[in-house]
């Protein structure tokens with residue numbers, strides 16, 4: 001057992017346990033549990049994985065295996081206050097999404113996947129966001145930015161600067 | 162066709178179309194009441210079979226037939242998974258349905274669960290749909306309040322729970338057995354079939370996986386019958402005894418270089434040309450078309466000369482494409498370089514391969530490396546043959562992989578190079594005048610430090 005300090009709060013533990021009756025196996029709660037932690041901490045540190053495994057009667061390696069399959073959950077440090085995905089798939093590519101992402105990264109002074117120094121923004125590329133009629137598009141947190149122009153992208157970045 | 166009135170999109174322009182009140186005011190949940198009053202589970206399966214409905218998730222498998230593969234007299238539980246992972250590039254019809262008319266989807270899902278004797282359904286939605294997530298959750302909550310979900314629905318004695326389950330940004334979770342593994346809390350590695358999910362699916366139990374739009378169609382079939390559904394679309398090809406026909410309305414996603422991208426509804430069988438002209442407002446900026454993806458990037462490519470291709474389940478196959486797929490048409494104008502197209506497509510599949518099968522993992526990542534090298538002006542003519550060798554050898558169809566992602570990766574390679582070879586050759590010769598004829602093995606671009 002680990003001696004590290006407990007990471008999951010009582011609220012998180014309750015939120016995770018609330019999923020258990022929905023499935024005939026506790027392992028099925030893995031993804032919901034990872035989301036519970038990630039929604040609150042913006043990453044899922046290894047200690048959280050250990051604690052999730054304990055709640056779900058799993059080996060930590062089972063939870064870690066699932067976590068690492070999805071490139072989605074960061075582990076080392078939290079993503080920015082806002083996590084934004086600029087779509088790079090075909091419909092957005094055809095409407096200059098590559099140039100848009102490059103422009104945004106340059107302006108924010110980071111490479112795709114990185115977080116700005118003030119911790120306010122993580123900028124990533126995404127694959128098709130399912131909003132191709134609005135290409136080029138970006139999902140920032142829960143907000144979909146449609147038919148994004150360079151000017152709108154600049155304004156978005158300035159708000160987070 | 163000219164007098165066709167939208168069915169699946171009939172109500173999306175109404176204010177608050179996502180609420181139960183509006184849905185009921187347009188006749189919503191009448192089909193459910195009717196089925197509970199008049200039909201047995203077996204009747205409903207027969208009705209869906211008779212309608213000729215084929216799955217809208219990409220493979221076009223007959224829905225009623227899939228349901229009959231469930232073991233008879235099974236003690237249960239049987240599970241239903243609604244596939245709302247929608248991640249095929251170019252595709253957004255499920256999103257529109259879930260955001261604008263989630264009750265239509267849920268009514269269809271309840272009916273589908275009733276027919277298949279399911280009492281627990283998992284609604285597996287991709288992570289990147291925050292609005293759809295909220296609307297579907299709210300709609301499910303409204304259904305519990307109204308007695309459309311829960312115990313003894315509308316006094317029928319039938320119980321059903323629907324649970325939303327959120328994905329984590331991986332395309333492979335849309336493949337039905339990848340979805341099942343993901344739902345079980347494991348990495349989304351697709352399973353070897355058989356056993357098919359209907360026999361052994363999630364939690365080792367018989368499982369039905371259907372697409373969101375498929376469920377929405379079930380709602381209308383229950384209300385208006387099989388003959389009505391079969392009055393739209395394309396009858397079976399008499400030359401092909403294995404073609405069950407393509408019936409009903411279909412949501413077409415149109416994007417790329419058209420004036421008016423959007424989700425449009427038409428009877429199955431509309432041609433690419435009609436879709437672009439009638440709905441899309443033509444090619445943008447007054448330009449000419451060069452090519453189009455017929456049904457999501459996995460389906461391959463049509464040249465502009467092939468835009469008379471009918472978008473029914475059998476149409477794109479006659480034009481050497483993989484199939485109708487998700488009916489997501491992505492149009493490219495005359496300025497698009499096919500090198501850029503294929504680089505983009507290769508990048509997607511290399512990123513999304515789950516890595517389980519060596520031919521897919523290595524094939525997609527080498528296709529990307531070769532395309533990057535070509536793009537950077539270090540391509541050789543022989544690379545086109547290497548790409549075709551990959552394309553011809555990865556997938557379920559050649560028999561080398563577990564799931565169809567690899568077939569989807571193969572088709573853009575095969576169609577792209579076979580239909581536009583001259584353009585690739587010209588690009589390679591022009592950008593690599595001293596090396597295009599080389600045939601000796603070369604290191605990947607990143608290993609020689611060129612970007």
Ligand SMILES: Cc1cc2nc3c(=O)[nH]c(=O)nc-3n(C[C@H](O)[C@H](O)[C@H](O)COP(=O)(O)O)c2cc1C
Nearest residue numbers: 216217218244246247335336337371372375565566
């Ligand atoms: C790589 C891959 C990704 C897929 N993604 C989806 C998807 O996002 N949504 C979907 O409904 N079907 C998807 N499918 C098809 C499913 O495996 C399955 O055929 C479908 O969900 C069945 O539903 P239907 O019969 O109603 O079409 C995908 C298939 C493959 C090979």
Ligand code: SF4
Nearest residue numbers: 515517518521562564
């Ligand atoms: S074909 Fe590709 S995506 Fe499908 S199971 Fe094999 S490696 Fe994974």
Ligand code: FES
Nearest residue numbers: 087092129131132
């Ligand atoms: S390709 Fe960008 S949202 Fe679909």
